[in-house]
Amino acid sequence: MSIKERLEIILEKIAKAADKAGRKPEEVKLLGASKTQPPEKIREAFAAGLSLFGENYVQEAKKKKEALTDLPLTWHLIGYLQRNKAKDALKIFDLIETVDREAIATELEKRAARLEKVVPVFIEVNVGGEETKAGVAPEELPALVECVLGLSHLRLEGLMTIPPYREDPEEVRPFFVRLRELKEDLERRFPEAKFRELSMGMSHDFHVAVEEGATIVRVGTALFGPRPKK
Ligand SMILES: *Cc1c(COP(=O)(O)O)cnc(C)c1O
Numbered sequence: 001m002s003i004k005e006r007l008e009i010i011l012e013k014i015a016k017a018a019d020k021a022g023r024k025p026e027e028v029k030l031l032g033a034s035k036t037q038p039p040e041k042i043r044e045a046f047a048a049g050l051s052l053f054g055e056n057y058v059q060e061a062k063k064k065k066e067a068l069t070d071l072p073l074t075w076h077l078i079g080y081l082q083r084n085k086a087k088d089a090l091k092i093f094d095l096i097e098t099v100d101r102e103a104i105a106t107e108l109e110k111r112a113a114r115l116e117k118v119v120p121v122f123i124e125v126n127v128g129g130e131e132t133k134a135g136v137a138p139e140e141l142p143a144l145v146e147c148v149l150g151l152s153h154l155r156l157e158g159l160m161t162i163p164p165y166r167e168d169p170e171e172v173r174p175f176f177v178r179l180r181e182l183k184e185d186l187e188r189r190f191p192e193a194k195f196r197e198l199s200m201g202m203s204h205d206f207h208v209a210v211e212e213g214a215t216i217v218r219v220g221t222a223l224f225g226p227r228p229k230k
Contacts, residue, residue, distance in 0.1 A: 003041065004048035006223050010206075014217065017210035028210055031076060033202070033220035035060065036227045039067040045223065046071050054078035054097070054218050058085040061092050078160070078199075078218055080134045087111045090119055097122040097160040097199055100136045102147050105154065112153035120155045122199055123148065125182060127175045128164035135161065138182055145186055149193055158197025158215070159183050169205035176200050176212035183213075 007030075015025040032045050035056040042053060042064065051072060055061035056079025065075065077093040080100075086107045089096060099105050099121045112119050123144055126135030136144050148156045159182065163175035183195050201209025203222035210217060221227060 001225075002048075003044045003223060003225075006225070007045065007048045007050060010219055010222055013207050014210055017207040021211045021213075023210070023213075027215060029216045030223075031078075031199075031216050031218045032223055033078065033218045034064070034224065035079070035220065036229070037220075037224045038228070039064050041224050042068060042073070043071070046073065050223075052076070052216075055093075056080075058088050058092060062088065065092055076199075083107045087115075090115055090117065095120045095122070095157070098124045098134065099148065099154070100124040100126075100134050100144075102144060105144070105148050105151060109151040109153050118153050118155050120157045121148065122158045122160040122197060123156065124160045124162075125179060127161045127178045127182075130164055133162060138178070141182060142186070142189060145190060145193070149190060156193055156195070158195050158199060159186075160199035160216075162202075163200070163205075166205075169208045172205045173208050173212060176209050176214070180213040 014028050018025045018028055029052055032050050032053045034042050034053045052074045054076040075093045077089055077096045077098060081089055081098050081104055090111050124135040125141055126133050126137055148154050159179055161179045163172050166172050179200055183198060186195055197215045198213050199216040200214045201217040203219050206217035206219055
């Protein structure tokens with residue numbers, strides 16, 4: 001199947017899930033999770049109508065972006081950000097989805113101030129409490145939000161999560177519900193802030209995420225096919 005055909009199927013599924021939940025399909029953005037995929041695949045996805053992409057590694061993103069400068073693409077960082085990559089990340093990405101600790105927030109603030117730019121960010125939440133996963137623990141989320149809201153070169157726009165993997169997407173639903181509830185709780189606690197975006201849902205469970213309020217779904221294999229080895 002071509003990327004164009006896969007994209008059509010994904011958009012149909014998004015529309016169906018949105019409809020089921022009484023939402024408008026336009027409320028949901030599709031992000032192509034393009035890690036390990038060559039620039040040609042991104043080009044193909046763009047030709048099919050997609051312009052938002054997410055990369056996990058700063059160096060990999062830098063190379064691909066350089067190969068695609070002729071296209072008007074938007075790039076999100078969706079992988080773990082090391083402190084020593086903060087400066088490069090700010091130069092490459094339009095939005096950073098994975099702010100998950102004060103140390104990285106303050107480092108981004110310092111670097112963004114030097115570059116004289118304001119960077120939109122999401123906070124990544126570890127809704128499953130998995131030790132091996134990045135993301136702030138739900139209990140520590142309000143403190144991190146307060147920290148980020150105090151940083152003038154970061155603009156907090158939403159939350160992101162990578163829930164635990166479950167064979168049955170229905171079993172992932174409670175984790176999506178949890179992220180939405182955390183967002184609603186934050187909106188009550190911090191009325192001055194705007195949490196517009198909920199980035200959740202991947203290839204095998206994005207339809208459930210859309211039903212539970214996702215505004216960005218991050219889809220890799222269902223769009224590009226299997227990932228080539230690096
Ligand atoms: C790889 C990746 C995805 C996409 O995963 P698929 O299962 O291939 O759709 C989404 N989000 C993040 C953070 C990823 O690393």
